[in-house]
Amino acid sequence: MVGALLVLAVTMAGIAPVAAVSTGPNAALGPAPAQTATETCSFPVSATDATGTNVTVDGEPESVVAIGASTAQIMWSIGASEKVVGMPQGPTTSYLDGSQNRTDVYQADGYTVATERVVGTDADLVIAANIIPNETVETLRGAGLTVYKSTEATSIDDVYDDVNTTGRLVGSCSEAAETVNETQETVTAVERAVEDEESPRVLYPQSGGFAVGNNTFINDVVETAGGDNIAANAGIEGYQQISNETIAERNPQWIVTSTPSTIPSGEPYASTAAVQRNQTITVNANYISQPGPRLVAPLVTVASTLHPEAVQQANLTTVENTTAGTSMTASETASTAATSAGTAAATDDTAVSAATSDEATTGAESGGVTAAGTSGSGNATAGGETTSSNGPGFGVVGAAIALLGAALFARRRP
Structure with missing residues (x-):
C-alpha cells in the first residue's frame, strides 16, 4: 500500500463480519x-x-x-x-x-x-x-x-x-x-455515536427551489449523520422542488449545502431556526455529489456538527500514521486536521458548475471550499468542509474523525 493511512481506533463491538463472495468462471x-x-x-x-x-x-x-x-x-x-x-x-x-x-x-x-x-x-x-x-x-x-x-x-x-x-x-x-470495509467501519462508528441522540431538523436545499429527498444517497448521508431531513419527511422523492410552505412549517434547524450562495436570502428561509442561528454546514461539492467512498468526509462533518458531544464521547483513542510510524493524540490530530483543510482549500479546485457536478439531476448542486453561513466565519475540517454556527462547536474529536474520513482514501495512489 502506498501513501498515508490514518487509523481511527474506535470500539466497534458487535460489528458483523463481512460475508465472503464466491467466484468462478x-x-x-x-x-x-x-x-x-x-x-x-x-x-x-x-x-x-x-x-x-x-x-x-x-x-x-x-x-x-x-x-x-x-x-x-x-x-x-x-x-x-x-x-x-x-x-x-x-x-x-x-x-x-x-x-x-x-x-x-x-x-x-x-x-x-x-x-x-x-x-x-x-x-x-x-x-x-x-x-x-x-x-x-x-x-x-x-x-x-x-x-x-x-x-x-x-x-x-x-x-x-x-x-x-x-x-x-x-x-x-x-x-x-x-x-x-474501511468505509463501513467509519459509517458504523458514526451511526453508533449518534444513535441515541435526538435528530435535529435538517434541510439540504438546491438551486431552483429543489431539495434532497427520499431514495437518494445524500439523504442517507444526512440521516446516518443523525439529521432529520424535512424534505424526506414531507414525502419528497429524489431531487424535487420543496414549497415555501413546507419549509416554513417544518422550520429546519440546520441547513446542509455545498454552495451557501444558493440559499435564498428572503422568506421563508430568513425566519428559519437555521438562518436565525447561523447554523449552516458546508460540505465538499465533489464528495457529496459523487456516490463514492469519499462520502465519509461530509458524513463525519455533518455528524460532528449536529452531535458534537455524542461524537466526542465515542471511544476515539488515537490516530496513527502507519507510513511515518507515528501516532497522534486527539488534540494533535485536531491541529493536523485544520492544516489539512487549509491545504485542501488551497490546492483543490472544487468550484464546479451545476452542469459538471457528476451526479447532477435537475436539482444537483455544485460548489467548493467556502465559508459557511453569512458571517464569513467557519470551522475548517478535513476535505474542504466547513461549519458555521453560534451553537455547539465542531470539537477536537470531530476534527479527528473528519481527518480520518478524508485520509482513508488518500492511501491508494498510482
Whole structure:
C-alpha cells in the first residue's frame, strides 16, 4: 500500500463480519454483495447493468474509460487508477492524484460525452456513471466497446455495491472489498455515536427551489449523520422542488449545502431556526455529489456538527500514521486536521458548475471550499468542509474523525 493511512481506533463491538463472495468462471453479478479483503477476481465475469444488459468482461481489462467523476473516484479508491485511460477532466476530478494525464471524455460543455474520444481510446472496458444517457451507452456499444452502466445509488449501501462491482469488473476485488470495509467501519462508528441522540431538523436545499429527498444517497448521508431531513419527511422523492410552505412549517434547524450562495436570502428561509442561528454546514461539492467512498468526509462533518458531544464521547483513542510510524493524540490530530483543510482549500479546485457536478439531476448542486453561513466565519475540517454556527462547536474529536474520513482514501495512489 502506498501513501498515508490514518487509523481511527474506535470500539466497534458487535460489528458483523463481512460475508465472503464466491467466484468462478463467468461469474454473474447483480448488485455486488460485500466481499472479504482476501477475495481474488476471476474472468470471464458478467454483470447486469442499469440498462438491463448482461455485460461480460472476458479477461482482466488493461485499459478502462471512466465516464463520470464518481466512477473515476471509485477507480482511484480501489487502486486501479493506472488502468484509467479516459475520464472527465476539470474541477470534479482534480482532487484525484494524476488524473490530469488522461483523455478528457467530455465535450467543452463539461457534461456531454465526447463519444469519438471514448471510441478513440480503444479501451478494454468503459464504465459509465448512472447519469450517462442510455443512448450514449448504446452508441459506444455500437462502436464495438464493452460498456457497463452503473446502477443508481440511492443509499450508502448502493455505493458499497458499486465499489465492489467495479472491483470485480476491473480485476481489483480485494482492493474494492478493503475500501468497502474501511468505509463501513467509519459509517458504523458514526451511526453508533449518534444513535441515541435526538435528530435535529435538517434541510439540504438546491438551486431552483429543489431539495434532497427520499431514495437518494445524500439523504442517507444526512440521516446516518443523525439529521432529520424535512424534505424526506414531507414525502419528497429524489431531487424535487420543496414549497415555501413546507419549509416554513417544518422550520429546519440546520441547513446542509455545498454552495451557501444558493440559499435564498428572503422568506421563508430568513425566519428559519437555521438562518436565525447561523447554523449552516458546508460540505465538499465533489464528495457529496459523487456516490463514492469519499462520502465519509461530509458524513463525519455533518455528524460532528449536529452531535458534537455524542461524537466526542465515542471511544476515539488515537490516530496513527502507519507510513511515518507515528501516532497522534486527539488534540494533535485536531491541529493536523485544520492544516489539512487549509491545504485542501488551497490546492483543490472544487468550484464546479451545476452542469459538471457528476451526479447532477435537475436539482444537483455544485460548489467548493467556502465559508459557511453569512458571517464569513467557519470551522475548517478535513476535505474542504466547513461549519458555521453560534451553537455547539465542531470539537477536537470531530476534527479527528473528519481527518480520518478524508485520509482513508488518500492511501491508494498510482
